[in-house]
Amino acid sequence: MKKFIFIAFILVLTAGGWRYYTGETKTKVVTLCNTCPPGFERTDDNRCRFRSLYQMYETKDGNNPGVGGLKTALPAVRDGFTPQQIDLGRYLFFDPALSADGTISCASCHQPDKGFSDGLPTSVGIKHTSLKRAAPSLWNVAFNKRFFWDARASTLEEQMTGPLYSPEEMGTTPEQLHNTLNNLPAYRDLFRQAFPQKNNDRIELSEVYTCIAAFEATLISLNSRYDQYAHGYAEALTKNEIEGLNIFRSFVARCTECHTPPLFTNQQVAVIGLAEPDHTFDVGAAKTFHDPTLKGAFKVPSLRNAALTAPYTHSGRFEKLEDMIAFYTKGRGHEVPPTEKLRIHWHIWEPHLRHDEIDRLADFIHTLTDESFKPQTPEWLPSGIKMETKQPGNSLSLNQP
Amino acid sequence: MKIVVRIFVLLITLAGGIYLGKVFFGRGSTIPAPVPTYFNAAGAAGDSSAIGAGVVTGQTYNIKPGQSIQDAVGKAKPGDLIRIFPGVYHETIYIDKDNISIQGVIEEGEWPVLDGEKKLNDAVLYSGNGVLVENLKIMNYKGNGIMGQAGNNYIIRNNWIVGSGVYGIFPQFGKNGLVERNILTGIEDAAIYIGMCDNIDVRFNEVYGNVAGIEIENSRHALVEYNYAHDNTGGILAFLTPGLPIKTCADVIIRNNFVYHNNTKNFGAVGSTVSHIPKGTGVLVMAADDVTIENNIITGNSNSGITITDYAFAGINHANDPESEPNPDRLTLLDNFMDNNGTDPIDEVKALKKATFSKPGLDIIAAGGGTGNCIINPDRYITIGLNKYANCSAHDTHLVKSYMLDKPVLPRNTTSIEKGKMTYYGVCSGCHAYNTRLIGPPVSVIQAMYKGNAKGIVDFITKPVHKRDDYPEMPPQNYLSEETRQAVAEYILTVQK
Numbered sequence: 001m002k003k004f005i006f007i008a009f010i011l012v013l014t015a016g017g018w019r020y021y022t023g024e025t026k027t028k029v030v031t032l033c034n035t036c037p038p039g040f041e042r043t044d045d046n047r048c049r050f051r052s053l054y055q056m057y058e059t060k061d062g063n064n065p066g067v068g069g070l071k072t073a074l075p076a077v078r079d080g081f082t083p084q085q086i087d088l089g090r091y092l093f094f095d096p097a098l099s100a101d102g103t104i105s106c107a108s109c110h111q112p113d114k115g116f117s118d119g120l121p122t123s124v125g126i127k128h129t130s131l132k133r134a135a136p137s138l139w140n141v142a143f144n145k146r147f148f149w150d151a152r153a154s155t156l157e158e159q160m161t162g163p164l165y166s167p168e169e170m171g172t173t174p175e176q177l178h179n180t181l182n183n184l185p186a187y188r189d190l191f192r193q194a195f196p197q198k199n200n201d202r203i204e205l206s207e208v209y210t211c212i213a214a215f216e217a218t219l220i221s222l223n224s225r226y227d228q229y230a231h232g233y234a235e236a237l238t239k240n241e242i243e244g245l246n247i248f249r250s251f252v253a254r255c256t257e258c259h260t261p262p263l264f265t266n267q268q269v270a271v272i273g274l275a276e277p278d279h280t281f282d283v284g285a286a287k288t289f290h291d292p293t294l295k296g297a298f299k300v301p302s303l304r305n306a307a308l309t310a311p312y313t314h315s316g317r318f319e320k321l322e323d324m325i326a327f328y329t330k331g332r333g334h335e336v337p338p339t340e341k342l343r344i345h346w347h348i349w350e351p352h353l354r355h356d357e358i359d360r361l362a363d364f365i366h367t368l369t370d371e372s373f374k375p376q377t378p379e380w381l382p383s384g385i386k387m388e389t390k391q392p393g394n395s396l397s398l399n400q401p
Numbered sequence: 402m403k404i405v406v407r408i409f410v411l412l413i414t415l416a417g418g419i420y421l422g423k424v425f426f427g428r429g430s431t432i433p434a435p436v437p438t439y440f441n442a443a444g445a446a447g448d449s450s451a452i453g454a455g456v457v458t459g460q461t462y463n464i465k466p467g468q469s470i471q472d473a474v475g476k477a478k479p480g481d482l483i484r485i486f487p488g489v490y491h492e493t494i495y496i497d498k499d500n501i502s503i504q505g506v507i508e509e510g511e512w513p514v515l516d517g518e519k520k521l522n523d524a525v526l527y528s529g530n531g532v533l534v535e536n537l538k539i540m541n542y543k544g545n546g547i548m549g550q551a552g553n554n555y556i557i558r559n560n561w562i563v564g565s566g567v568y569g570i571f572p573q574f575g576k577n578g579l580v581e582r583n584i585l586t587g588i589e590d591a592a593i594y595i596g597m598c599d600n601i602d603v604r605f606n607e608v609y610g611n612v613a614g615i616e617i618e619n620s621r622h623a624l625v626e627y628n629y630a631h632d633n634t635g636g637i638l639a640f641l642t643p644g645l646p647i648k649t650c651a652d653v654i655i656r657n658n659f660v661y662h663n664n665t666k667n668f669g670a671v672g673s674t675v676s677h678i679p680k681g682t683g684v685l686v687m688a689a690d691d692v693t694i695e696n697n698i699i700t701g702n703s704n705s706g707i708t709i710t711d712y713a714f715a716g717i718n719h720a721n722d723p724e725s726e727p728n729p730d731r732l733t734l735l736d737n738f739m740d741n742n743g744t745d746p747i748d749e750v751k752a753l754k755k756a757t758f759s760k761p762g763l764d765i766i767a768a769g770g771g772t773g774n775c776i777i778n779p780d781r782y783i784t785i786g787l788n789k790y791a792n793c794s795a796h797d798t799h800l801v802k803s804y805m806l807d808k809p810v811l812p813r814n815t816t817s818i819e820k821g822k823m824t825y826y827g828v829c830s831g832c833h834a835y836n837t838r839l840i841g842p843p844v845s846v847i848q849a850m851y852k853g854n855a856k857g858i859v860d861f862i863t864k865p866v867h868k869r870d871d872y873p874e875m876p877p878q879n880y881l882s883e884e885t886r887q888a889v890a891e892y893i894l895t896v897q898k
Binding site: 058233271 | 475493495497498522523526528529530543544545548549550551552553566567568571573574575576597598599644645646647670671672673674718719720721722723806810811812813815819820822823824825826827828830831832834835837879880881882885898
């Protein structure tokens with residue numbers, strides 16, 4: 001019976017999708033973009049290769065890339081997708097057809113105008129389900145080695161199957177997603193463009209994952225005023241901001257020890273001793289690694305574009321950067337419930353930061369803002385679901401027929 | 402008679418020497434620039450491909466009390482020398498450019514003193530390559546004395562650091578460095594802390610009255626020799642700390658050091674790694690691999706002369722790291738002079754001694770896991786836990802003279818075309834595409850306007866003037882170096898897709 005309802009639901013949904021497609025956009029023929037997005041060079045084999053001034057600091061025999069100081073090379077990047085795959089990924093990313101009931105897209109929780117987060121303490125999934133953790137920003141995910149707050153995925157492709165198939169988030173299933181997309185002729189056409197070597201007409205889920213990963217990996221933010229300073233232009237930062245940088249890297253505040261340049265994360269998990277807003281303790285990475293010593297450990301988030309992604313922490317505890325910074329100076333373990341024994345990171349101590357030092361740190365974090373490569377939101381979706389662009393905030397809604 | 406003549410000649414020679422010395426080295430004479438030792442000719446002046454620290458090819462700035470050292474750093478260009486004359490300075494010096502030398506001038510026993518007055522965080526921060534810091538007395542800072550983040554080819558020598566915060570000298574993420582002839586005391590963590598570095602020599606330093614004297618952490622190819630580590634809580638340490646982005650600590654040679662009486666009560670900050678070190682620790686190896694301990698004098702350390710441990714026994718209560726292997730493997734314990742260690746061990750060690758019926762005193766204790774470890778002449782010492790240690794086939798490390806590189810780490814040789822390409826795609830492509838209009842006009846249009854005129858592009862992007870009403874005004878790109886602007890202008894004229 002359940003199965004029957006499910007199949008019926010799929011049929012209704014795909015029929016609906018078909019109707020949008022045939023009814024409203026019958027004549028729509030879209031050619032996927034054949035140029036690479038900003039930050040990428042299209043090479044002769046039609047691949048988009050990452051280019052950045054940070055590549056000047058790559059040395060064969062030098063120090064390790066990815067962690068260090070101002071002029072340090074970046075860690076390995078996910079690139080080499082085709083312009084067409086990236087562009088198709090962009091459509092998929094914004095398309096609510098990927099959720100069980102056509103209401104939620106990747107962009108619902110990762111909104112371009114909110115630093116690819118959603119401005120909420122914790123995100124809201126399908127049917128207004130309140131979720132346990134905050135949506136992390138997607139800027140510079142091309143460099144990430146681990147994904148999710150608890151570090152439980154190691155590729156973008158693996159990561160996206162989490163929200164797609166979580167009953168609380170996008171709520172779909174591999175079968176449903178496969179059927180939905182294959183029943184939309186516009187997508188069948190676009191996937192043929194993105195995978196021209198295909199010898200059949202069926203969209204494979206692996207191709208869906210590839211395209212979304214391709215798009216996400218183009219969200220590069222490395223042209224902030226801080227970067228201008230790092231590349232050698234001392235005037236890029238004000239006196240206050242430089243003071244903030246020096247506090248940031250000093251061994252009193254110790255911010256750089258975990259939020260290490262150039263990505264402003266060392267990509268490790270750390271226990272910093274946060275209480276939860278609703279008193280149910282989140283064990284974090286302890287579950288991922290089956291290791292109780294990692295209880296309460298979470299991935300160190302990048303601070304790039306952090307000024308755009310309030311509120312902060314995995315559970316959205318702090319509204320302002322200043323409040324987040326103040327957490328670190330209120331004493332080691334000051335929030336830990338007495339019933340929890342946590343192995344708090346050794347860099348969490350009592351730096352006794354003054355108010356003006358907290359302000360300077362916030363000033364500095366603002367210099368890490370750069371959205372110059374922000375992608376265009378599509379005006380049309382292959383599923384036929386209408387994009388509503390005028391409404392501020394959550395810009396997507398299902399156009400009821 | 403002959404003797405009188407001899408003494409007379411000797412006196413004349415001496416007087417002449419003193420006179421000449423005054424002429425050459427006296428007040429007002431040219432004080433010689435720092436000597437960039439240990440680099441071979443490839444790094445010498447004139448070879449601009451890779452300059453080692455301390456190679457002065459440019460200008461000299463003389464800073465006297467009342468002047469700002471940082472102002473000079475701001476003006477300095479790679480290859481410049483900043484000399485700091487005796488007196489007291491209250492500032493944080495930060496060096497975010499390459500090949501800057503900071504040299505204190507010591508006159509008649511008077512040092513230039515950087516005094517943080519317990520208000521300032523750090524005395525010296527650097528991120529540039531080829532940085533030299535020498536002859537400074539640093540006191541009363543809250544964070545670090547001298548901290549480097551990712552600078553390669555550094556030299557930190559002849560500094561005198563007193564009661565200055567958490568770490569005295571702390572190069573982090575740097576390759577090819579020398580930490581030599583510094584004196585450090587009163588540091589509440591490690592006085593000399595080599596963190597996540599490669600190819601480092603730590604020589605001829607004196608560290609006393611600190612929680613940890615010298616700590617080599619998550620670094621590879623470190624030579625620690627001829628140091629005097631006394632009256633700390635722990636003398637010389639080699640650690641692999643879990644949870645850091647670099648996951649190994651290996652190939653460390655600890656030799657020819659004097660590690661004496663490290664019995665100071667632990668005053669480390671709660672939660673810090675070193676706060677777990679028992680007082681009376683001479684040499685401590687935790688989870689590090691391929692460590693050689695040779696020809697040291699290790700005496701009077703009341704807990705144990707040498708302690709070799711995994712995380713578990715060390716009582717380090719950090720969260721585990723699935724990528725970090727917790728056991729010390731392939732240690733080589735060669736001949737060391739050890740005496741009068743382990744006279745007052747901590748309770749855990751006492752219990753172990755009781756269980757093994759060993760006699761009073763303790764030179765070497767190995768606890769926890771680890772494979773491939775060896776020792777020569779174990780019978781000379783009072784030991785616990787060395788049953789599985791094999792006989793070493795190695796006898797000495799005399800072939801290793803230094804772990805520094807023969808020549809400085811080379812910066813990437815970026816051709817002008819590459820630089821132009823990185824800049825065009827890495828920066829310009831946010832607003833310009835080849836054939837389509839983005840925020841700014843298409844590159845094809847720019848090419849038509851500036852055919853054969855790269856300089857025209859350079860001038861425009863340096864100081865743009867608003868030309869077209871249908872496009873927003875372009876922000877100046879003067880933050881790019883002149884060379885980079887030229888490279889990108891030339892590249893823009895060649896873009897074809």
